[in-house]
Amino acid sequence: MSPKITTELLKQLRQVMKSSKYVQEPVQAYIVPSGDAHQSEYIAPCDCRRAFISGFDGSAGTAIITEQHAAMWTDGRYFLQAAHQMDNNWTLMKMGLKDTPAQEDWLVSVLPEGSKVGVDPFIIPTDQWKRMSKALRSAGHDLVPVKENLIDTIWTDCPQRPCKPLITLNLSYTGVSWRDKIVALRSKMAERKVLWFVVTALDEVAWLFNLRGSDVEYNPVFFAYAVIGMNTIRLFIDGDRMMDPAVREHLKLDSTLEPEFKIQVMPYGSILSELQAVGAGLSPKEKVWLSDKASYALTEAIPKAYRYLTPYTPICTAKAVKNASETEGMRRAHIKDAVALCELFNWLEKEVPKGTVTEIMAADKAEEFRSQQKDFVELSFATISSTGPNGAIIHYKPVPETNRTLSVNEIYLLDSGAQYKDGTTDVTRTMHFGTPSAYEKECFTYVLKGHIAVSAAIFPNGTKGHLLDSFARSALWDCGLDYLHGTGHGVGSFLNVHEGPCGISYKTFADEPLEAGMIVSDEPGYYEDGSFGIRIENVVLVIPAETKYNFKNRGSLTFEPLTLVPIQTKMIDANLLTQKECNWVNDYHQKCREVIGAELERQGRHEALRWLIRETEPLVRVQ
């Protein structure tokens, strides 16, 4: 990796920061956040503005450019990468280190008195705008919205915004029609006494209309907004995608419908003016509901007194609870995914000893096996295929410079998943293709105990996921080990592999309570820098549990694993397990054998079936 030379670009940017063509008054600093206008986790090439101006293309980072300085804030995952990708014009601000100033503190320290700090109001989430604006104002500066994105003005070869065809999902996939989702949404709106709801997150638009797209990688979404009134539906979307007869039929664009279900299709770019018109027409006590993470531009379109902002939207909350069709789809997707992984691990077992398989090859092979399965669409995130010391880099993705060859002497960690038309998968298995050391087995077994502690946990209805996080750590803690990431995240149904509002992490207090039908990951780990990484991840479904006393009728919950891929018994020190934990592993493997075995048989994959049967032999404690 050689750094991007940015001298000329920065010079141009500093010119437009002063140009009356773009800014009413010159701005002394310009903020370039990571995200797109929808606060997406994965962004399209045309939205990679921070990477364009700096060269640093990690998934998280904020650039701030002043007359004199160019600074980049990013977190520990990216210190090395950012340092390699950026030239000397840039100062790396290592977030999480004690001496690193916050963006606002740094700005206050370098700006001349009474400065203006510009930002594209479409890119900055409202909650961040508020925080930054308050901090700057209290130091005598001003945060100002710059309508035209200043990076775009100098980005001459900026790629087009993608505008790919849509996929329509029928009831057998979604369980609920878009019409019924609108009805349910309006009833939530009525409860909160709001008249309008603005859909800004891409996965929320996709979910609401039972449509999918491929405008960004990994997330099957498309660029669009929606504004739902009590009697109107407006969908803001570009291109000829609405010309597709299947889409027209799906959305009933050409049918005679009750007016409140008639969808008005409008250009993507007209959202702001339409929302301003909505805002201008409001009477007292009429409210508009937006996510507090919606862009500042959209929030600003509604006068302050009329805004109703919440951290989680009603769509976010409804989307998290999967219905029977979605759950069945997720089950099917996980069965297919397990078939692909049985094939992969069987293949690796034969090939690794030859010393010819690299991390990238293994990742490609995993994708190849997955793509053979019905309704496969794409991967659900960049495959983490890592062996030996690379396994200790939690967000590792193999590239030619780091690509390592798998061997019988190192632990291999594969964290991967796919989008199928019926569901989204995300699974991590840690394997050894030779003989693991006693220490490696010991660590693996503690991680497994944590995985089981969460998976088998029973808890009252209404419990928030963060209260389960310590269960995953207890066995590791007893020996003085820990891992520095959360234990689980929500998983979408043929949607984003990371979704809110639930999860299992010590880092948040703001997650919504778990309910039956929610789907999360369970993925404790252990990482030994420079040596190996271990993680065991299943996607699990929240289900009602049977308990003796049932929490005075409050109801009991537990988890059912949807992922059915063997956990390598070679890595387990069975004598560190309790009998209950040992039974859990054996029951889990019995289920893998039955369910995945039947599918391997049906698909005629006999060699992988033999591998599965071998890998699901019951554990025995010797004691």
Add this chain to the structure above:
Amino acid sequence: MSPKITTELLKQLRQVMKSSKYVQEPVQAYIVPSGDAHQSEYIAPCDCRRAFISGFDGSAGTAIITEQHAAMWTDGRYFLQAAHQMDNNWTLMKMGLKDTPAQEDWLVSVLPEGSKVGVDPFIIPTDQWKRMSKALRSAGHDLVPVKENLIDTIWTDCPQRPCKPLITLNLSYTGVSWRDKIVALRSKMAERKVLWFVVTALDEVAWLFNLRGSDVEYNPVFFAYAVIGMNTIRLFIDGDRMMDPAVREHLKLDSTLEPEFKIQVMPYGSILSELQAVGAGLSPKEKVWLSDKASYALTEAIPKAYRYLTPYTPICTAKAVKNASETEGMRRAHIKDAVALCELFNWLEKEVPKGTVTEIMAADKAEEFRSQQKDFVELSFATISSTGPNGAIIHYKPVPETNRTLSVNEIYLLDSGAQYKDGTTDVTRTMHFGTPSAYEKECFTYVLKGHIAVSAAIFPNGTKGHLLDSFARSALWDCGLDYLHGTGHGVGSFLNVHEGPCGISYKTFADEPLEAGMIVSDEPGYYEDGSFGIRIENVVLVIPAETKYNFKNRGSLTFEPLTLVPIQTKMIDANLLTQKECNWVNDYHQKCREVIGAELERQGRHEALRWLIRETEPLVRVQ
């Protein structure tokens, strides 16, 4: 209980709300919070203004009086009591119920446009002022500070503010001189670049100067403020307490000291004007540190740009970590406390079958035994002495109307503690003086498992207590049982029995990380409405733990019980315990027998010693 007749009082209050003698402009509503000017948990009779105006004397509640209405907000613990104590002039606002409006929402719904809402700025914490003021302003009303407390103007027989003699604590109790505490505080102030620190919480003043008092019940504190500068110390305190030669000597009031350690004693009431003078003399970048829970009156005295507000003060944080002298004192206090409880339980075992012991008698007897111990000062909170169904009322305190007789057919729960000059105790034991049912034993054993899970937990240095809360619930959850309170609170050293900034609760995310030397309670429970209550509480000390891998040198922590009172083995179903849990109980009882046995022997309390030996026989699992 018959309700207090408040018609005349409310009439008088509504008159002063309009009287230009007390308010610049009439206020349309007046808020009467629960607390005193120091946000104390226990308040002096002269501060019980809410009880005076309404009749309701529970520990939590806020009254708001308008021209037309009088409303009282309180929580589930007090719905019944408040309903009994208040007359028809009052509307009870049941907090926590779905339809109960928040105070600000209710005000907005009943007030005429552009109203003024008054409150005593000395009584309302700054964070609450901010919230209420913002909500009212956004609805077109104003929250205004009313300098003279309007309740006091109509409370003709208001008791005097207490002004009791002080106790000086020497180094053998405190471990650190007040002078060294001032040095450490100034170094924290320098770190944060603040020039002044205002001590507003009574236990913080007491801790800083190594003084104790008895101005309020249960908490050994005295009414005072302090303002610490880099070169000055001002103590605001009333009465002739500073005439006491022991106090003068302790504070070196008559000695020649370096000027920065010279204490200026000033009247309690002069804090505001002195602070205003400090505020007026500040230059840019000079900051004053206050708790964000300090009264609005004091915060307001400092211009906004000069305020440095934090949820936890440096004294709160320093006070939480006990030094060796304090820890040893706490150990001694807990040994004496255990002696008293062995006497009590031995006495109860003989007396309860006679049917003559009531809850109040048992509580009195506990106090009698405690008062026989060296350095006993007072109780540390109102004794919860509850039998049968009363045990299910979590904050129960026996009064003549509810006083129940202990019997061999009901579970008895005693939650009690004392202030000794060397430490503070808080212990709960749940006993049966006949034969417990299998269900009672089952529930007790799950609670015990939870108690052990926390007490024996090992966790990395820097872990927040709230991450341990679920450990206390796991065994209960497995059977569909739970309890609706936190698991533990910080405990002071001959100071408040409840103190921050650490604790073990699912309810907060803002607790500070646990460190060695902190002392908290471990008190899971289970409550069956109308039948019984179970709670097992020890005070435990955070200590370094030995672990195999020690968290990559981050360090390991665990707890050591300071409370050494037998846990009734009759209530334990040993077959529900793991061998490890069984060993924990036996080791704990062995330690009780050794440590408390020796002290009982020394005190010549032979009958109680025999009781102790009987109650600490090892458990055996039958399986």
